[in-house]
Amino acid sequence: MKFLLTSGGITNPSINAALVQVLGKPIAESHALCVPTAQWGHPMCGPASVRRLVAGQPDFRHLSGLGWASLGVLELTALPTIGAERWIPWVREADVLLVDGGDATYLCHWMRESGLADLLSSLPDTVWVGVSAGSMVLTPRIGADFVEWPYATDDRTLGVVDFSIFPHLGAFPENTPAHAERWAADIGIPAYAIDEQTAIRVVDGSVDVVSEGRWTEFGS
DSSP states (O other): OEEEEESSSSOSHHHHHHHHHHHTSOGGGOEEEEEOGGGGGSTTOOHHHHHHHHHTOGGGTTTTTSOOSEEEEOOGGGGGGTOHHHHHHHHHHOSEEEEOOSOHHHHHHHHHHHSHHHHGGGOTTOEEEEETHHHHTTSSBOOGGGOOOTTOSSSBOOOSSSSEEEOSTTTSTTOOHHHHHHHHHHHOSOEEEEOTTEEEEEETTEEEEEESSOEEEEOO
């Protein structure tokens, strides 16, 4: 699988070009499934924000509203009840999974429960575009400060990549460079702090940063 891990989505021309490069074709010719599941685990999200994501409304213009050839919804909480024979073909036929933010531990739980986590290694040409928690879920840990789901037992996530991500650098009062440094020291593994104009591209184990904004690498 190919990964474009962002804080705020496809927010500038450089990240847009990176997306087209990993897709191997224009966005307008690519078929997408959006994954809203992480939103249900975060107290700031709910039905209205999920609806806006699914509808590709203006506040989601950097993700579901990019002008995809088709846009469907993959709600992970439903998958265990409908059978893998139904949903796995939907995933295999998609060019890209658009995985929105919310709580990464909740998303991690449902990726495992649904079986999607086990499927990722068999999707070499599929692109994963993550936003915030949708990016963080692929890392080994997110840090206790980012856990909002009350039933999470710890801050561990899937570990598909070998670094952690501090998102929304400078976007909120608490997401300062100093906070990111303290977070990185606690995480204790290679990590990146990224703002809304930055993405981390991971293809065939190669990692590079695409940015028109601010980012910091820790512990390289």
